[in-house]
Amino acid sequence: MDWELVAFLVLSVLEVVGSILVVTNKRLVRAAFWLAMTLVTIGGIYLLFGSEFIFLIQILVYAGTVPILFVFGLMLTRTKIMDEPSTEEGT
């Protein structure tokens, strides 16, 4: 049972699914969450390549900063851009 192959498959499926969900989601804060998950799984693939340092730096810098930057940038805009109009009725 080649655990590295299994781990690589799981991580890459999560990453591909996450990146598709980032670009197709209409609610931007959910896209930020999928972005965070994609970045963490990319870090996991770095770990499988053998570079533990890059994995930890990816989590520290990328997954800890870039989604927050994204959400902060969202907060600078007005509400109507963030959600679909139908979700504002308070579903």
Place this chain on the structure above:
Amino acid sequence: MALESYGPIAIFAILALVFPALTFFLTRLFRPDHPTPLKDLVYECGELPEGEAQIQFHFQYYMFALIFLVFDVAAIFLLLWAFAWGDLSGSSGVAKYSIFLFLAIMFVATQYALKKEEVIHL
């Protein structure tokens, strides 16, 4: 190789994700569930909530996050430099001390950026 020690970490990550989710699901056995319109209102110290919830924030939040990103990347370079400190040949001083030039330029730039955020509107 170092990869063997990450096996337990991967299993622990799954356990750490399952444990809070399981706790939240288990409370379904114990808690009542009678939502009324009054209970679902957001809390604004007892008054009826007024206006949109997602207000527009000041640009300074984004500025502070950008400065954090700059310092984080600089911290990575400093970390690698600190690791290699003993091995860098200090004969001419270029390898060991050129980081200070980088730090000086970065420090001046970030101090200028922080000076522009003197009045904090957060």
Place this chain on the structure above:
Amino acid sequence: MSQPLVPDLFATCKVLTGAILWVVQQILLALGAVIPPLKDLGNWLASDPVVSAVTWLVVMTVMLLWAVLINLLTMMWVERKFYSRLQDRYGIMVSIWSLPIWPFNRKDRPTHKGWGYLQNVADGMKLLQKENLTPRGADSAMFHMAPVLIASSTLMIFVALPWSSGFVVAKPDLSLLFILAAFSIAPFGILIAGWSANNKYTLVGGMRAAAQLMAYEIPLILCVIALVFTTGSLDVYEIVAQQERTLVTLGPLAIPAWNLFGPQALGAVVFAVAMMAEMERIPFDIPEAEAELVEGWTTEYSGMRFGLLFGFKWLRMIAGAGLISILYLGGWTGPVFTVVQVAGIPVPIIPEEVWFMLRVYLLSVVFIWISWSVPRIRIDQILQLGWKRLIPLSLLAILLAAGASLVGW
């Protein structure tokens, strides 16, 4: 010089797993006389991979229970009792004398003199049966996912944080950086929790919390960089092992070479202040400003979601105090006075775990003392302290550490 009580957690748990699996195997073999396939199942259970896998699960459960059940409750009790004494009152007093069962329900029981340890258990049980309200218009998926994100990233700290030289789940090569990375996922979860509740005040609390936590992560990383000059490694085992030698002997007292007593003194102070802000303790309490934002970014959560978010603040305090004691106060090293044999198992008197917990609890008492004596500072004061005072100080600490390593200190 110092001996752990549990030299190898995996081996200790393997004994426990062996016992459990032997009992299950005997039951299956006994039933296998009636149903033949069960005998193969029983033999498969005793095989090596299964025992290993179950042992790892037992190890992780033991660590989770130790950190979350025992230490969290004790730390919350210490805090509540200590700050009540600071406020000149008795504090929580629900103890076993409040239980309505025999032998604790006699007529003349001392109800108002209990130690109060069961109060946190009672609070947990209260929160278990509270109704979970989702505010109107909240982003339901994010609202329910954010506590899971915060709780799981806080729990990930405890996979690499050792409680002694053997009581740890995993030993990665860069465990210090791993712990810092686990700390750094939390601001995103807090931001999502504040945003998704459809409440402007939780959103303000969440944004301020993210700004504050990000501002104070940089002095943490920079102080770790200053530490690398002295230790040359990011492995917590290396760092603690290097602090075990004796620095100087004053008469009968041998002062160990803790990192606090060296060129890292400034780094230790900066790290402690930055860690207090990362733990969101008063005076850095503005995201959860109790008199202003009710509960800050956790206002809209009720029931066990609130209970986990609230309780994991203390878990981060344990992790932060543990990190400070590992990096600057010698971790779990301490003299072993004697070794007592209890049923064939050598029990060192004052084992490493006790020294570590002593340091963690003393540091936490110091943090609690500071917390409940000073008022809260404003968000702009917090950010000025972080960006304009702590970061230059930590860069100075790096310069001092580099200079000291050049000189050969």
